[in-house]
Amino acid sequence: MNQPIRRVALFCFLLIASLLVSSNYLQVVNADSYKARNGNQRIILDSFAYPRGQILTADGTVIAESVPSGGISYKYQRTYPLKSDYANITGWKSIGYGSTDIESSLDKFLQGTDSSESVANFMDTLTGKSKKGGDVQLTLQNSVQQAAIAGLKGKQGSVVALDPTTGAILAMYSSPSFDPNGIASNNGDTSSAAGKALENDKSKPNLNHAIQENYPPGSVFKVVTAAAALDSGKYQETNPTGADANGFSVPGSGYTLTNENGQRCPGTDLKTALAQSCNSVYGYVGAQLGPQIMSTYASKFGFGNPALKIPLPVAQSSFPSPAAVGSNQLALAQDSIGQGDTQVTPLQAAMIAASVANGGAIMQPYLVDKETAPNGHVTYKGSDHQHVLSQAMSPTTAGVLDDMMQNVVTNGTAQNAAVSGVQMGAKTGTAQRAQGQNPLAWFVCYGTANGKKVAVAVMVETNNPNIRGDISGVGFAGPTADAVLKAALGVS
Amino acid sequence: MSAAPPRPEEPLIPKRRNTELLLSLFAVAVAMFAYANVGLADNGKLPAGMWGVGAGLAAVVLVANGLIRYAAPYADPLFLPLAIFLNGIGLVLIHRLDIYDSEHYQALHKANPVKFHTAPAGSTTNQLMYTALGIIAMAVFLLFVKDHKILQRYAYISMVSGLFLVAIPAVLPASISSANGAKSWIRFPGGVSIQPAEFGKLLLVSFFAAFLMAKRDALRVASRRVLGLNIPRGRDMGPIAVCWVLAMLILVFETDLGVSLMFFGAFVVLLYIATERTSWLVFGLTAFVGGAVFIATTVPHVQQRVNNWLHPFNGEICAAQIPTPKNCPSDQISQSIYGFATGGIFGKGLDQGRPWLVGFAKNADFILVTVGEELGMVGLFALMMVYTLFVMRGFKTALLIRDNYGKLLAAGLAVTFALQVFITAGGVMRVIPLTGLPMPFLAAGGSALVANWVVVALLIRLSDSARRPLPPAIPLTDDELRAMRLAAAQRMPSNAVQGRHAQPAAPQVPDGPQRPHPLAQPGLGQSGLGQSGLGQTGLGQTGLGQTGFGPGAPGGPGGPTPPGAADPTQAMPVRPAGAAGAAGAAGAADVTQAVPSQPRGYGEQTMLRAAEATQAMQATSGPRPEPEQGQTESYIPAFEDDADDEDDDVRTRPTPAPGANPSDAAGRPSPPERRYGP
Secondary structure (H helix, E strand, O other): OHHHHHHHHHHHHHHHHHHHHHHHHHHHHOHHHHHOOOOOHHHHHHHOOOOOOOEEOOOOOEEEEEEEOOOOOOOEEEEOOOHHHHHHHHOOEEOOOEEOHHHHHOHHHHHOOOHHHHHHHHHHHHHOOOOOOOEEEEOOOHHHHHHHHHHOOOOEEEEEEEOOOOOEEEEEEEEOOOOHHHHOOOOHHHHHHHHHHHHHOOOOOOOOHHHHOOEOOHHHHHHHHHHHHHHHOOOOOOOEOOOOOOEEEEOOOOEEEEOHHHOOOOOOEHHHHHHHOOHHHHHHHHHHHHHHHHHHHHHHOOOOOOOOEOOOEOOOOEOOOHHHHOOOHHHHHHHHOOOOOOEEOHHHHHHHHHHHHOOOEEEOOEOEEEEEOOOOOEEEEHHHHOOEEEEOOOHHHHHHHHHHHHHHHHHOOOHHHOOOOOEEEEEEEEEOOOOOOOOEEEEEEEEEEOOEEEEEEEEEEOOOHHHHHHOOHHHHHHHHHHHHHHHHHOOO | OOOOOOOOOOOOOOOOHHHHHHHHHHHHHHHHHHHHHHHHHHHOOOOOOHHHHHHHHHHHHHHHHHHHHHHOOOOOOOHHHHHHHHHHHHHHHHHHHHHHHHHHHHHHHHHOOOOOOOOOOOOHHHHHHHHHHHHHHHHHHHHHOOOOHHHHHOHHHHHHHHHHHHHHHHHOOHHHHEEOOEEOOEEOOOOOEEOHHHHHHHHHHHHHHHHHHHHHHHHHHOEEEEOOEEEEOHHHHHHHHHHHHHHHHHHHHHOOHHHHHHHHHHHHHHHHHHHOOHHHHHHHHHHHHHHHHHHHHHOHHHHHHHHHHHOOOHHHHHHOOOOOOOOOOOOHHHHHHHHHHHHOOOOOOOOOOOHHHHOOOOOOOOHHHHHHHHHHHHHHHHHHHHHHHHHHHHHHHHHHOOOHHHHHHHHHHHHHHHHHHHHHHHHHOOOOOOOOOOOOOOOOOHHHHHHHHHHHHHHHHHHHHHHOOOOOOOOOOHHHHHHHHHHHHHOHHHHHHHHOOOOOOOOOOOOOOOOOOOOOOOOOOHHHHHHOHHHHHHHHHHHHOOOOOOOOOOOOOOOOOOHHHHOHHHOOOOOOOOHHHHHHHHHHHHHHHHOOOOOOOHHHHHHHHHHHHHHHHHHHHOOOOOOOOOHHHHHHHHHHHHHOOHHHOOOOOOOOOOOOOHHHHHHOOOOHHHOOOO
16 A cells, blocks of 8 residues: 555645645746736735825925824825925825825835835845835925915916926916815725815816816917017017008908907007007917918927926827818917917916026926935936927027017006016916806016026916906916015015 | 563664654744744734743643653654644734734724724634644543554444534534535534534544455455556445545535545545555546536536636726625635735745735635745745645655554545645635635634644554554574474465465454454455454464564554454464465475574564565466455565664564463573564
8 A cells, every 4th residue: 555655645745836836926926917916905005004205395395294194004194284285296195096196106206116216225124224215305495386375365276487497397386276185094984085075176176277277378379479470580579560450350251350358459560569469460470470380389389299297297288280270360360369279288388488588498397306215315306307398489589579578567468567676578368268258367477586587377267257357367367476476586 | 481481672763752842842932933023023022921822832842742752652753843833833823913903903993982892802812722622632632542443443433423523514504504605614602613524524534544444455456447447346436426425515515615625535545545546546536526517617606716716806806896896706816816926935024914905714714825925935835844744744654554544544634634735725826716724723713723633643643653663573493483384384275275366265363352343344354354463473473474564463562452362262373365375385495595594683584584475476476466455565665664764763573462372482482592682
């Protein structure tokens, strides 16, 4: 009987050996693909098992941090000390709702699992330090942000302020905002209640309107049309354009593009028309330049750039393609004054102003100033990655436009928004929307003082039909833009 | 010589009880290190009761070791330390999972004291209690069952009670017997529940061993050869058919694939070992796989397990849908896979992973996930090696032990244990469908733990019997040898004729005061021979080369002395038929020559005789006749086994019980100077 016993013993050994093979397969060969599966709760549990890095503003204000939660599965919870102030920048990191915005874009770094942190992690393991994620410092300045928040208090709208020479975003706010602490709570009931409230809120507070929503820019877009006109050489700053000052009677449509309140434009030159925001002149000029040139210039300013990331993804601003416009002069005229099919994000509006302030060059806008690994080593610096996104117009044209936009402040529609001690250019806009909706109030400007430069775009949206007639860019958006401008330049 | 020969000295065989003690204390130390590790990882402190628990376990080890010194001094020194190691690690793992449960409860209680008002009981305390109970069970067994052959006598009682225990949950109402889809429990009021099949399986293995030992000749000899396979006779298929039906009934009524697989697997393997016929394996496997496939496609519970095995991630995919559909399949297998994957090569460290994500049965069937995640592949391999060692020592015992019932029982226990490890771990690691067996020794659960300690007790008892030296033999003088051989040769012809029969008539051996074994069928003579071994021994020494290897060779000190030895009718050696007879016929002359003129080591002489006898047998009888008692076959490999393993170098030299055999006493003087000790 011994021979079969030996065989059976061998068979039993083979059975156990098959377990060893299986262990190898599960724990080594296929481990990574199993670990990366969506259903693997351990991924989300890991991200709450130790503190994530902080998110700070440029001046060191903490806007997101991890605190012990008191729970045992999810040991830490994300909190946002300034509540709604930076909600659409930081986003949230939630057990049930995943992560958004910076928490999502820089998730790996904040978690400490980015490849740039592997050395720091390894050293920390050796020295027995407990694990934590890396810190992210943003370019936002709390003072500027607070000015934007105060300016939009009780209103619906967006503010973007950026440094035209670097592209660093100094403030970005979309009102109304929301408090991400609710949704980031480790308490499932609190979190899902906050999540449901957000889903049901029609104003979409968790959408960063400053970069993720498109609006008709209205007269703000005339800056682009002016840049195209000046660059083309067909038009000069102060020469008459040949447009009808009363209104542009669009050939073949039987439709006349009139000015605000049917007024007559005091001059048909680009400078005067910009100062008074004359539709008749800029509609005519746009139509004369043709769809090809207008479309090209829109692209140069950053319209339709699908790859724009700051690193948050930015919605594409749009200007209709030449094919879409065809020979429709009315459509082109309307597109050229920022109506029709022209759509911009508030960030794009700020980039238009910034290009004029920076000699025609648009710097790539960015939010992340630096990333610091847990051991204090800076692994990424935003200043090392500054680059020109595009040259929107020639520097000469930029100089001329600068003069024209300063003229808007000194002699034009933005006179009420003038800030003493600041050399500033601006453009107002009142963008018509669908029938029954109030127009949007726009104000874009740039200013120089104390050796600093800033470009600001403010958009204010209203719903009250009783004030429809009173809406103007300078009246509704101007004060906020001024406050942000002052905060950024450090003037009072 | 009329006086009884002086009692021979007991040979010096290493008992290895100190090795066992040292290894067991080492196992306790490992478990304590793991325990400390859990505490340090949990709150940076050593567990409060650590020294107490360590001292308690060490005391248990001392007591168990002392008991084995007394009751089974020659037992294999590895069984106790391996069991202590597994049990200790199991306790630590269960404690580790209890920590999570209690912390989880505290967090819930803090949030909602009304809803979460009762703290979880925790399984560690119970498991400690069951460990003590298990070791007590082992002690009681070792103290009261002095010889494993006693169990052989209760074969049919074993069968009836084993079947009763396995089958009773199926008959009871589901409210008492059903848990997690399997109807394999008996729940008593007061929260105590047992899995009777855990004990039933031991009784059934014992029954299989006794039954197959009795039936093996019929099963192995009578067959037709078809397509290279020996097809058994139809009527011999009875037992296997009964077992198959039983396994299928367990599957259907208790929906317990694990028990069914283990039960049937052990039977088929024992059948193979007993008959040495591969055809039985083929039949058994075919029958089981066929039945299992049929049931897997028809019984919903089994079907579901197979689906979970094939598509482990369906559960979580289903649960992720919004709204979550009802009756999503279990995600335990996927959680288990994640656990193993997260552990990687070196593991997360004790108390630093999340094995509790497996949820239900995390500290029972799925306890291996904790090992995989927190101790990593390295820890898992180490654990598997411990299991392997345990199983292999079981097989080693089966190889060494002298009686066929012991062989089958030891092999059966080893196979059952190995199958349980494979079925459980394989289910968790997605090698086979999950079947719901607890991991031996590791898993929380009283019945299984106590039953496993009884397995340890059985194996200790069997290995004690296997390693126990027989009392030293008293060699014969050359004159005596010649005389005996002459007498043998004179009796030759009738025996040679007998040897050609397929089923030789066995000598009718009176069993003395012993109750005849229920399986001792006259035509087979197995137990009859086994129980009257002393008579055989006398014969063996008369030059037939059987010395010391007969299955009925007397146990050493402590073993029951077969009463037949004292029976005067046994005075003359009873001749075994068949091979022995043939060998005796041819071997007479050879051995005479082979007897050395100088005295030499008895062991060598025995070897020489054995080899010669075998050669002679082959030379004279043509094709080697089927040995009907497994003697010739079993002793030679056993002897080789001894020779190649010094640890187990138990040279077995039987001797008649002193004064037991009047003829020995009269006709064979035993001069002390001619006694060759080891």
